[in-house]
Amino acid sequence: MTPQSQDSPTGRYVVTVVGGEEVRAFVPAPLPPNPPLGMDGPLVMALDKASRSLGRFDGAVRRLPDPALLIYSYVRKEAVLSSQIEGTQSSLTDLMRHELGAAPGVPLDDVLEVSRYVAALDHALARMADPAGLPLCNRLLREAHRILLTGARGGDKRPGEFRTSQNWIGGRRPGAAVFVPPPAPEAHEAISELEKFLHVDDDHLPPLVRAGLAHVQFETIHPFLDGNGRIGRMLITLMLMARGVLATPALYLSLYFKQHRSRYYDLLGRVRTEGDWTAWLLFFLEGIHATAVAALSTTERLEDLVERDRATIRARAGRATGSALLVHGALARTPILNVREGMKRTDLSKPAVQDALRRLGEFRIAREVTGQRRNRLFAYTEYLDILSEGTEPL
DSSP states (O other): OEEEEEEETTEEEEEEEETTEEEEEEEEOOSSOSSOOOOOTHHHHHHHHHHHHHHHHHHHHHTSSOTHHHHHHHHHHHHHHHHHHTTOOOOHHHHHHHHTTOOTTSOHHHHHHHHHHHHHHHHHHHHHHSTTSOOSSHHHHHHHHHHHHTTSTTTTSOTTSOOSSOOOBSSSSGGGOSBOOOOHHHHHHHHHHHHHHHHOOSSOOOHHHHHHHHHHHHHHHOOSSSOHHHHHHHHHHHHHHHTTSOSSSOOOOHHHHHHTHHHHHHHHHHHHHHOOHHHHHHHHHHHHHHHHHHHHHHHHHHHHHHHHHHHHHHHHOGGGHHHHHHHHHHHHHSSEEOHHHHHHHHOOOHHHHHHHHHHHHHTTSOEEOSOOSSSOOEEOHHHHHHHTTTOSOO
8 A cells, every 4th residue: 555645625545456456545534524514504404404304203103002013114114225225126025025934936135135134223223222232333333234244145245344355336346446445454443433423422413413424434434345335324223213313213214315326426425525514414414304204104194094994993893803903903013914923913813813814805904915825925005005105126
């Protein structure tokens, strides 16, 4: 490695040799930005709008009788979307069918990749919620990364370990790359500095701004050989949970990033080359606002649907109302269900679950989706349709 070449407002370039080619690798300066952000004007207005929208959404989820009904589905929706950005083609329905052991015709590598994301996110959230667990730190991110890649594509890319070799983004070879992250020694130092930034409490940065800064920094460091995008998007929600901005893990920005991919990548590049944190943060905060508004609408629509269908069951199920409501509740938690899973979730007998599913089919609440006599699956179709909006593969 030779001394640095031309600096950027947000870091420095070093010239290193990768595969026999000289490349300019970017080493980001530690956060917070220097000079400090100008928290005034449009940025303050965007922060206020995002904070209010996020507060309304989080409050609505907290008031639900059973927030877990939505969290199961929202976590899986995020897994699908975040993995789609990386090129997988699995749908939300594919993932839920796979989790029940029935996903014929679905590319196994794709659905395994998505299911590992669910496991990684669940693990990180559980570790943070456990008093004897871990705070949001590099060790936690490495644990999540290990789960994300083990047993799926990328399993040979050092799961759970920060890289010890150079990587690059875009292009078949380093010299043609769109972006070259810092060399491994500088990357290790940069990710340690980022960990310190995650824990600082005395710099007066609002949590949403801190999350926006940290996401860019993580993506710029690219500390793993694979899986950086998914862990970097996961980091946003983990930060909001750690800072108490979110009480439940129900808000994710992957759909917004998916819908605005070109703008997203352009703004990441502008931070690195021009030091334009303001444009990035305006985009990020608009994403928080738009995502919270959409998620609130989805939550209200799902809640209205569940209550409407519960009223239908009470009016039409007669003596089977109790068991039908229990099975309906299981479908609201897991919108694709088989009889075995229905029995586990309701403690009802097999005949009772079968009868309840038959009645829900008659009421046009649930629908059998395999067309088979064995290994049948039942979907809460209208619920899934609402939840799946925006998750069509790219």
